[in-house]
Amino acid sequence: MIRGLKIDGKKEMSLSEEIIDFSSPDKVYVPLMNNNTPCDCLVKKGKKVKKGTVIGIRKNMDFPVLSPVSGIVVDIDKCLYLNGEEVPCVVIENDKKETVLKKVLVDDIAKYTKEEFVELLKKCAVTGMGGSDFPTFFKYKSDASFLIVNAVECEPYLTADMMLVKLKAEAILESIDAIRKINNIKKCFIAFKENNDIVRNAFLEYIGRYEDIVLSPVKNIYPMGWERHLVKSVLNLEYERYPSEVGVIVNNVSTIFAIYKALKFQRNITKRIVTITGEGFTEPINVLVKVGTDMSSIIKKIGKYKGEKLKFIAGGPMMGTALSSDHIVVSNNLGAVTIISDTEDYKNECISCSKCVNVCPAKLCPVLIMKNIDNVNELKKLHPELCVECGLCSYVCPSKLGVRDFVVKAKGKVRQ
């Protein structure tokens, strides 16, 4: 059974016909981070770079960090990353000429071998844009029979993926078809929430052209976008640790679009759609921004903050991190910034109501983990390492306790 909760999506707030293009900033701050691992800097102050120039590298995977603009490196500094930490970054002054390293235009994007494809994903630094920032080439190293494209976007408030699908459905389908042919995948599924007509209609327009791509509506619950839930819901399969065990690849829909760029132009993705939303902001909207843009400059141009006791969240309200400042830079995996008021919590003792146990999608017992937090032996039996940090336990808690914080703490304790 797929466990989750229906949460008010509040998506209509930031939906609009068009997105606003802010993809020409004066300066970009490219964080030297990949999947929460710091990367080494490969450029010095004063170096001229083009779009696609390697500016950093993740040593243990030999995975590059590429420049999103052309211009001159003016500084190696620190910037606010979406996990709330100050991380090293390369500051590049944008000459706005958009010169690329090598101009390529591939006509038939399915004409790659599997090896070339994997190498290309690595060269173009394609990472999971749904939030993980994990190098995508890794998923395609082994053979798979099914591809699930994740267009669920179950996190409330967020509409970036929805807008991407609305605007680029054709390219996304082309990309899926190419991936299918290159990797000999039997069938591809596009998973989206059953009540999301925007995504359904956008794909329905073009999907007739492709045989082995199926639209696969899933339940409107949170966290439906979790890999395990998707594989279970779409294919009725279960696995131990990774979907590859059962021959399944799960990719976010924006990652699919990044793959499209890699296949078509053989270069990295330099822009992405970011939702700026929440009750604490006057003009909720989706914007197109360069990777490395300081979000505060864009927010200033669009609207104002409203209300008191505001929280500025990198990501959505469930899994996002509250930041103390709005100077966050856009990274590949930043889908949204949400500005909402702090909740007035009626805190109380734990009453063992078992709501967190009933709701946990990973089937844990958060309340028992919380009560045994100092007893590592007991914690091991409760398997906190399976937690996906979706936050539902804290969300449902009638005593408003930070249950997830305890489980995350337990996770660390068990891993030691």
Added chain:
Amino acid sequence: MKFIKENGPHIKSDDNSSKIMTRVLIALIPIVCYAIFKNTILVYFFTSQSFFSSLHPLFMIITGVCVSLVSEVLWFKFVLKKSFNNSIKETKKSFSIIPGLLLSLVLPTNVPLWVVAFGAFCGTIVGKMLYGGFGQNVFNPALIGYLFISVSYNSLLGSPLNAYELDALAGATPLTNLTSLGYYGVYDSVVGSYGSLLNFFTGTIPGAIGEVSKLLILVGFLYLAITKTIKWRIPITYILTVFILTAIIGYGIGLGLWYPLFHVLSGGLLFGAVFMATDPVTSPVTQIGQVLHGISLGILTVAIRFLTPYPEGVMTSILFMNMLVPLFDKIGVKLKYAFKKIYIPIIIYLILVVVLVLTIISNVNNSKNNTVDDVGNKVTITETKKDGNKTTYIVTSKGWGVIKAEVEVVDKEIKSIIVTDKTGETQWSEIEKENYIYKVITNQKDINNLDAVSGSTFSSNALKNIVKKVLSEELK
């Protein structure tokens, strides 16, 4: 601009513990209203009781609520040394009136107010605050209060019949009646004297203040289950277990489907299962744990009802199972990650059930076959003293326990029966009320046609057997 930095999630459900408590109270409102209607208004209009004394059950409820609230405020103020305002705030968060309210609802209608106050006080202080307050207690506070009352002032608990019912039905509650019948009786003697099973369902039968109307309890349960306020698995499995076990027992002793229904609808089972066994703090959190908890409660309740002289068993079962909650949760967690091992508890429970059911069936069938005429092995004459024409027999006779008595006989006629030991007889007060010993002596010639005291059949039969044995000894 500065923003609040705090761990997520940054939105919360709009449910909170104060709303949970409100929902429990809403579910209790119809039950309280009906209790007041049945035990005060009906009593006032249909009996000669004064207005003030017919309000007694209402005063009991008010006393229970107020005492548990006040004793908690005082604890915060004087033991934890909080300011008065903070003490009030704390009690608002801690479901403070629930123990007193539940306690007053499971008591008989005529308990002195100071006993109710004593119970509510002990329940709150000993059952809750001494354990570290709300959320830390191991036992259900209301039941701790009940335990204190029934241990200290059992005699003051009195009969659960209100004045109106005492007029209408001379007798005990259905379960006490069944117990004294030896758990076996035809529909007419077990249910018939209270109307039909429909009366059991709607609550027009004698019982504790708040537990009689099964209909309203079911409505409350549905409301609480739909709003996801209580752990619904516990009452469902609890009641289902009692139903299945008593159905098998009923089949084994040759009674129909009304028998398990009678057991489910009698006494405090539904009320206890819905409102006390589901107390969140003192029940398991894992789903498997909750199911095991419910099944264990059912088994224990049936065992207490059939194997001990206590007719009820619900409160005792819940109180006892509170202790095993951590165990159920441990099993629940274990089975969560190794579901294939579920056969282990299933086998254990099956064995338990089979042993229990077989024991009960054979017990009931035995006592069913042992009719009153089978005097020989029920009464023993331990000593005979002759003094002129007066003979004194010292006898022991099986009632609930063993009755010891000295019987004086002059000219083959019993002159007096002095009961020297009656400690095993739980319903002896009924015997005394009816002056039954006197009746036995005056009717000694026609003892077989003397009716037993309703509600105390075992002790009555024991006394009758003494007469028969002694007279037959004289005739030898």
